[in-house]
């Protein structure tokens with residue numbers, strides 16, 4: 001795997017990799033993807049679905065309800081005047 | 091000039107798209123739960139009402155609707171996005187290849203899909219170094235995204251499209267009135283060959299300004315023999331200019347995958363079974379065709395009230411359409427607050443019919459209608475002054491309306507709306523419209 | 535009662551089976567534990583990851599709520615590979631569980647702590663979670679019964695996601711009857727997990743399988759001791775009156791890659807939320823640009839295998855690679871489901887060893903390359919990928935270490951597997967390590 005590719009993947013995934021890690025993961029992914037090339041021999045399926053069982057038309061009615069106190073959730077987060085604090089935007 | 095729009099409207103539900111948190115306004119981070127905060131262990135469940143509203147819109151826009159759809163995860167990192175992925179629709183929108191008739195011109199609709207809104211960020215701190223304060227009340231609010239073909243030819247037309255679309259969707263599925271201000275739009279615009287995307291414009295006014303600026307900018311570049319660069323720009327609301335968005339925003343790889351937590355939806359059947367309400371503009375068009383009345387009159391009727399239009403259609407069964415028009419837009423709409431009671435309709439029909447057949451004269455007919463409404467004629471006459479005062483008082487208190495009216499005559503609607511509401515139906519809509527126009531013209 | 539609590543503490547201190555345990559046992563309740571990726575009010579839920587340190591969900595996973603509702607006490611959270619990423623429970627930020635039969639060896643993974651707890655504590659029921667074999671594997675290495683139900687049978691509400699189209703909550707215990715009882719407690723639709731709402735009702739009683747299929751392809755690359763143990767076990771099954779037929783399932787070779795691609799693609803999106811802002815490990819350096827802020831927290835918080843799987847999964851769904859890897863794997867899953875269905879037309883269950891070898895020593899594991907580790911899941915991945923229910927039971931002991939046998943049935947037929955596992959207990963006696971407190 002090209003250094004450029006692994007660097008790009010790490011950037012998209014928001015991971016900082018050292019030079020050593022970059023090389024190690026590139027090698028591992030190479031090994032793994034090479035062995036996965038057996039998939040190319042599998043017949044191209046006509047249909048696919050995102051679950052192994054059919055899950056169809058499961059809907060929730062439009063009724064507002066909150067069974068957990070939002071204060072308990074806020075307590076988990078760092079808030080200021082009710083707002084969740086976050087990092088710089090630019 | 092070619093303009094295409096990606097519009098996002100909030101769907102009128104009481105609970106969010108994937109959790110049951112309320113959509114009503116609240117203190118920051120009050121309408122939240124593990125699902126819309128993306129807490130580990132939570133998972134989404136789709137709101138039936140949102141799906142149905144989205145499907146009615148797709149059908150109303152005459153879209154092609156597939157038999158099955160699913161949702162997708164669009165992964166990108168931003169502080170307002172609790173899961174750092176947004177659940178949206180990618181390969182399988184609710185509808186594709188539809189259209190909307192804008193003043194007789196067919197505007198293509200490429201797709202209609204559902205997605206969740208991220209949270210809302212309050213920027214705090216010095217310009218250029220702002221940090222994010224996030225309110226996740228909006229996280230998971232159901233949005234419908236409607237994407238048009240680049241069939242629009244001017245900023246005014248883009249604005250008109252949204253204006254009319256909002257009117258229609260409001261009555262189709264109860265879209266809220268505020269949506270002209272809250273509609274979020276990504277627009278692409280090209281004067282020459284290359285197109286530029288203007289992202290994340292909030293509200294109709296900003297949109298028109300952003301598009302004007304961008305059209306102007308591109309025209310100047312081309313006139314000077316320069317090239318327009320294909321890029322993403324953002325609209326700066328303060329300075330009223332578009333600026334080039336930084337590169338990183340365009341290079342994100344969303345890595346779409348299917349959302350396995352929701353399963354699939356067989357929307358074909360669901361869409362066919364939906365009963366669509368007739369929307370105002372579609373109804374106006376039908377009135378023009380069926381009864382031969384003028385387009386302006388037809389619009390005035392349907393925009394006043396659906397039930398008034400019902401009465402109009404009822405009257406048309408008994409009297410010539412022009413008589414039905416003059417009665418419904420005249421004394422009947424003037425006292426609509428009382429006369430909308432359907433128990434009174436048979437009497438109204440008889441009075442108008444008797445008048446039309448010459449059994450009674452106009453004055454007597456009007457007296458009977460008014461007495462049906464419980465109004466003494468003297469009071470109604472005296473009301474004339476009251477109307478003028480109502481109008482001029484409002485304009486005195488809201489000078490900005492006059493300024494707006496100079497640019498766009500539609501600003502008159504603000505005054506008309508206010509007066510109709512205040513007078514509680516004492517005056518006919520025709521009287522109010524004429525009164526307001528006269529007063530505004532006088533002052534301009 | 536006090537003995538049981540003593541055993542729980544023993545499993546915690548000597549075998550690192552638990553990350554947290556309750557302060558004591560409550561009278562009149564049965565005891566159960568939950569893998570640390572299941573949320574429970576009053577406990578942290580860290581899923582083996584440092585990035586979740588401090589996360590105390592104020593709600594119970596549906597499965598835990600149902601166990602409590604039927605008279606159970608949650609006595610502890612069990613150790614696991616970070617987010618379920620592993621076969622040996624060695625990728626854990628909160629202690630590596632040690633095998634009850636030999637502390638130098640692995641409990642299997644990723645529900646390793648659950649396997650150890652189920653083995654060491656009589657009458658204990660351990661809730662595990664399997665994505666690619668994380669219940670069968672530990673059941674095999676720890677010599678207990680491990681049931682992985684059909685995908686969607688037990689609600690995933692309250693489960694910290696690894697791969698949403700693969701994750702299944704199941705149970706580990708010393709006996710099939712205990713597993714059967716509590717499986718009934720946890721199964722059933724839950725509106726908070728739409729994928730649990732597609733299941734048919736649970737039948738009153740299972741049907742004893744009478745015809746078993748052994749796929750030829752699954753018997754390659756087995757450790758010789760496992761192979762001969764399995765052959766012997768097949769003999770016992772025939773002795774019970776079952777027919778055993780060799781079959782061919784040519785698509786099995788596609789299962790491992792398809793599984794790893796789907797699992798990591800989904801995982802890499804599930805793990806995007808861990809960025810230091812809202813839960814678990816939080817960062818206060820708000821003067822950083824959000825990209826640097828997120829990247830910093832993630833790079834420090836995730837372990838080595840989590841990073842590897844995030845990278846792999848992110849790659850497999852990127853523009854240019856998505857259709858070759860991600861979309862192809864979805865199609866392959868469908869293909870495998872059809873292949874299983876074909877076998878189930880003539881047979882009631884597919885039977886194989888659970889793991890290709892007995893529990894390895896930690897030093898051997900340390901020498902394995904990632905691809906070799908992934909290969910250890912070759913027998914557990916096919917039913918997991920296709921959402922088929924499966925059960926692992928001990929079927930032999932080699933040099934004092936248990937060997938597991940795995941039976942797979944068609945979707946929704948867990949009760950048939952439980953019938954077979956109960957009957958198996960009449961012909962094969964399980965052994966458990968002696969513990970002196």
Ligand SMILES: [Zn+2]
Pocket residue numbers: 106109110111121122123124125126127230
């Ligand atoms: Zn919510």
